[in-house]
Amino acid sequence: MGEVEGDHRGDLTLIPTEEEEERARVDIYKYIFGFVEMAVVKCAIELGIADTIESHGRPISLLELSSDLGCAPHTFHRIMRFLVNRGIFKEIRNEAVEGCLYSQTALSRLLVKSGDRSMASLVLLLSSNPMMASWHGLSARVTGSSAPFEAANGEDIWSYTAANPGHSQLINEAMACHARATVAAILDGCLDVFDGIGTVVDVGGGNGTAMQFLVRGCPSIQGINFDLPYVVSAALICEGVVHIGGDMFDYVPKADAAFLMWILHDWGDDECIQILKKCREAIPENKGKVIIVESVIESKPQKVVKEELELKDLGFFLDMVMMAHTNNGKERTMEEWAYVLGKAGFPRYNVRSINGSACSVIEAFPV
Known part of the structure; x- marks a missing residue:
């Protein structure tokens, strides 16, 4: 010892x-x-x-x-x-x-x-008044009395975003920042996860930035950007990508693979299982898969031993962001991911880290 x-x-x-x-x-x-x-x-x-x-x-x-x-x-x-x-x-x-x-x-x-490497919109989103106001209610969330964003803004983040086009645009631009950086890192280090895939549906794909970059890097793939109708109405026009409006809790468009990046951490386990079940219905039984891009946090976090923030620490920060900004969202350990995947009908999965990113790629298979 x-x-x-x-x-x-x-x-x-x-x-x-x-x-x-x-x-x-x-x-x-x-x-x-x-x-x-x-x-x-x-x-x-x-x-x-x-x-x-x-x-x-x-x-x-x-x-x-x-x-x-x-x-x-x-x-x-x-x-x-x-x-x-x-x-x-x-x-x-x-x-x-x-x-x-x-x-x-x-x-x-x-x-x-502007530019493919810009992270400015992500800073502006998280420092905006509606998002910052939520942090004042974090202790109330822990004691179980209220959800911070809803207490601060009068409605949950999704209802607020649907009713406020300016905030919706800010979220789309911020998610596009993350998408540009993360998809580039996936294509650089994990490109083979798309081997043999002809069509990919990006579930909750926002303005289509992630699918735009994915199709640009894998021209053989046909992309589907799937999000709520008011979101895709302002989506980017891109060759090789079609935009479909709908609700992922009701259905997911058919494709060889479903791609979910920074989506499932917004929701509790029951909602995640429901979304994943809809993805399972959308992909082929024998060769389909779900590609999840999220943080996988350590079960037993180690104390910070130096001042510089490390990528592995970002999952704990994101978990606090989920607590402040969503009603039930959270970052998950591998054991927690295994639970929701198993309940949704994905008994087999692989996990790979992404170089230069706080996220990992989780490939989940229905058989």
Whole structure:
């Protein structure tokens, strides 16, 4: 058995070391000011800082950047100082220029509002007023008194989205951010999951971004983007993809494979089983399969041993997002996935990690 740091008094009492106490006094501020990073990054996206530096084509001075954005230099400097400190933008000192120049980093380029690598809309969705308001009701959710999103906004997230086109568009754009990054990673590392498949139906496919990228990477596949009618009415036009409006709780269009990415984590076990049963009805008994792209969280989470967030940790964050924003959604362990798959009629499955993604690919087979 390995040694455990700290002074033990009894089996259940751990007396922190002086070093641990000192570290704790610093670490607590990460939670006191945890919201600040998201708020400033949202500010950067809304101002278009990354877009302006990118379009400039070279490092840019504070005066040029603030002038282009219509910002007061003395307050804008403080925003840039924070973003540089967090490693989002880079500060370059040049003797030929008074002050400093700002340039992009790999991280800041993800904040450009358009492009295949942009994650800006996902930040804007999760920092929007309806989504942020839910977090104030998280403790009420744990005590069982109410669902946070519904308590904050008067109706569940799906009803609210259907009634608010602006929020619906924001969700579609945010899911498209995730789809572009994740489908690219799947095609790069797990392309063989689509071997022998002629048609794929993307269940809950939003504006069709995932299917667009999948068909582009696998031209032999015919894609079906399936979502609620009001969602597919604004879907992208793409060769090789047809859009069908409907409700996945009622039926799923016929295809060789059903593809579900970031869908099942929105729902409780009973709803997941119902959706998967509809998928089972839609695919061939002998060669069909369901391809699920979701997080698989560890049954026994390990403590964070360093400050940097790791991909394997994101599932725990997403689980809290599901608790705040959905009535019954959750991230699942492999044991929990096995349960819903078995109940839905999928006794056999494979699980593969996706390089560079917090998600895994779960291939589930009806026989």
